[in-house]
Amino acid sequence: MTEPVLHHYPISPFAEKARLMLGFKRLAWKSVQIPLIMPKPDVVALTGGYRRTPILQVGADIYCDTALIARVLEELAPSPSFFPQGDTYAVQAAAQFADTTLFWNTVPVGFQPGIGMMKIFFKDAAPEYLTAFGKDRSAWRGSSRRGPANECKANLVGLLARIEAQLAAQFLFGAAPCYADFSLYHALWPLWRPEDTRAMLAPYPRTLKFMERMTAFGHGKSTEISSADAIQLAKSSKPETVKNPVALETNGITLGAQASVMPVDTGLDPVIGELLTASADEIVIRRTDPRAGTVQVHFPRFGYQINKPA
Ligand SMILES: N[C@@H](CCC(=O)N[C@@H](CS)C(=O)NCC(=O)O)C(=O)O
Numbered sequence: 001m002t003e004p005v006l007h008h009y010p011i012s013p014f015a016e017k018a019r020l021m022l023g024f025k026r027l028a029w030k031s032v033q034i035p036l037i038m039p040k041p042d043v044v045a046l047t048g049g050y051r052r053t054p055i056l057q058v059g060a061d062i063y064c065d066t067a068l069i070a071r072v073l074e075e076l077a078p079s080p081s082f083f084p085q086g087d088t089y090a091v092q093a094a095a096q097f098a099d100t101t102l103f104w105n106t107v108p109v110g111f112q113p114g115i116g117m118m119k120i121f122f123k124d125a126a127p128e129y130l131t132a133f134g135k136d137r138s139a140w141r142g143s144s145r146r147g148p149a150n151e152c153k154a155n156l157v158g159l160l161a162r163i164e165a166q167l168a169a170q171f172l173f174g175a176a177p178c179y180a181d182f183s184l185y186h187a188l189w190p191l192w193r194p195e196d197t198r199a200m201l202a203p204y205p206r207t208l209k210f211m212e213r214m215t216a217f218g219h220g221k222s223t224e225i226s227s228a229d230a231i232q233l234a235k236s237s238k239p240e241t242v243k244n245p246v247a248l249e250t251n252g253i254t255l256g257a258q259a260s261v262m263p264v265d266t267g268l269d270p271v272i273g274e275l276l277t278a279s280a281d282e283i284v285i286r287r288t289d290p291r292a293g294t295v296q297v298h299f300p301r302f303g304y305q306i307n308k309p310a
Contacts, residue, residue, distance in 0.1 A: 002077065002237070005030040005230050006222070007043060008054040011121040012036075013103065017186035023218040024177070025077040031222040032230045034165040036309050037136035042227035046234060046294045048271040048285075050299075051140070052263065057230060059237030060295045066186075067095070067265075068282065068300040070179050082179040094172055094180035096302075100265070102159060104144060104186040105152040109197065110190025111151060117190050142266045153200075156191075160204050165187075167206040170213060177214070184301040185214040235293040242284050242296070245277040250306055253278075259285055260309040261299055272309045273296055 004031055006022065008015035024030050034043050040051055045061045047055060047266050056063040056072060063072050074082050083091065110116045113130070122130065147155075163184065171177045172184060191197045192211045245255055253259045259275040261283050262268050273287030277294065283299045283306055 002074070003028055003030050005032055005057040005225070005233065007032045007034045007046070007227070009034055009036050011117060012053045012223065012289075013107070013189045014052075014066050014099075015185045016180050016189050018054045018056065018069050019219040020129055020214060020217055021066070021070055021073055021082070021187060022220040022222075024080065024082075024182070024219060025073050027073065028079055028221045028223075030225045030230070032225055032227050037133055042231060043232055045258075045289050046054050046295060047297055048287045048289065048295075049269040050262075050267065050271050050275060050297065051269055052267040057234065058240075060234045060239040060293065061298060063298045065182075065300050065303065066085050066099075067302070070182070070300060071173075071281070072298075073259065082174040082182075083242060084178055085173050085180075086102050086282075087196065090182045091173065092239040093220060094096055095183040096186040098180065098183035100144075102184070104146065105155045105159060106187055106190045108146050108149050108152045109156065109200070110194065112234075116194040117216070119196065120194055140267050142268045143262070144265050156200070160201070161209065164204040164207050167210050171210070177217075181214060185211065225231050231292050235291070238292065239286070242276045244279070246279050247275065248278055250275070250278050252307070253306065258309050259283075260307045261285060261297075261304055262307075264303055265307050270309075272299065273304075278306055 004027065006018055008018065031148065032039055038051060043051060043055065046057060046066065056069045063069050068083055112117055125282045166172055169175055171181045188211060210276055244248055247253065247255050253275055255275055257275055258272060260270040262270040264286045271285060273285035276284040276286050279301065283301055283304060284296050286294060286296050288294045
C-alpha cells in the first residue's frame with residue numbers, strides 16, 4: 001500500500017483531527033510540514049488552489065477536507081471503523097456541528113494574543129509575523145464569523161454543559177468512538193491543549209476524560225518528508241481510476257468539461273480542472289501541474305460548490 005501523506009502544521013485543529021484519525025487507524029504515514037499562511041506554492045502545486053489545512057495525498061490523488069479524509073482512511077483501514085453504529089444522520093450532524101459551530105466558538109477563545117494556543121505555538125513569533133498571520137486569516141475567513149471572545153465564552157457555557165451531558169458513555173454515541181468524536185475532539189482542542197485555557201473545562205469532568213481517552217489513540221507512525229519529495233511522488237504516480245462516474249446536479253457541467261470547485265465557507269479559492277465525477281459524496285477533478293504532473297483533486301460534495309469556470 002502507498003503510505004498516505006498528510007500535509008499539515010502543528011497548530012491546526014483540523015490537522016490534529018486528521019493526525020488522530022491516522023493514529024486511531026494505526027496507520028503508518030508520511031508527514032509534510034506546510035506553511036501556516038499564504039503563499040503555499042507546494043500545496044497549490046498539488047491542489048490547484050485549495051489552501052486549507054490539512055490535505056491528504058495518496059500518490060497522485062489529493063484529498064481535501066477532513067470529512068473526505070475520514071472516508072479515505074476508512075477504505076485504507078476499515079477496522080477499527082469510524083462508523084461502528086453506521087454512517088447516520090446523527091453522526092454526520094454531530095460532526096458537522098463540531099466542525100463549524102463549536103469550532104467557531106472555541107477558536108476565538110483559544111487563539112488570543114499571548115494566551116492559549118498562541119502562547120504555545122507562537123511563543124517566539126516576531127510581531128510582523130503575527131500581523132501577517134492576522135491578515136491572512138481575515139482574508140481566508142470568507143463567510144465564517146469570528147465572534148468576540150465574550151460572546152464565544154457565553155456560548156461555550158451552554159455548549160459544554162450539553163457535551164458533558166451527551167458523554168454519559170465513553171464517547172458521543174456509546175462505548176466505541178465514531179467519526180463525530182474526532183470532530184468533537186479537535187474542536188475542543190484549542191481550549192484543552194493549553195494549560196491556561198484548559199481551566200475552562202474543569203467543571204466538565206466527563207469532557208476532560210473524553211479528551212484524554214481520544215488523545216490516547218496517538219498519531220500513528222509518521223516519517224517526515226519534504227514537500228518537494230511529495231510533489232515528486234505525485235509526478236511519478238498514476239491517479240486512481242474513478243469508480244462509477246456521475247454528474248449529479250452540476251448545472252449542465254458534463255463529465256470531461258472544465259469545472260471550478262471551491263469551499264462554501266472559508267478559503268474560497270477555486271480549483272479548476274476536468275470534471276471526473278460529481279456524486280452525492282464526492283467531486284473529483286483532474287488537472288495538470290508543471291511540477292506535480294497529472295493529479296486528481298477530490299472534495300467532499302457537502303460544503304463545496306461547483307461552477308462553470310469564469
Ligand atoms: N472543512 C475543512 C476545514 C479545514 C480548515 O478550516 N483548516 C484551517 C486550519 S485548522 C485552515 O485551513 N486554515 C488556513 C490555512 O491553513 O491556510 C476540513 O475539514 O478540512
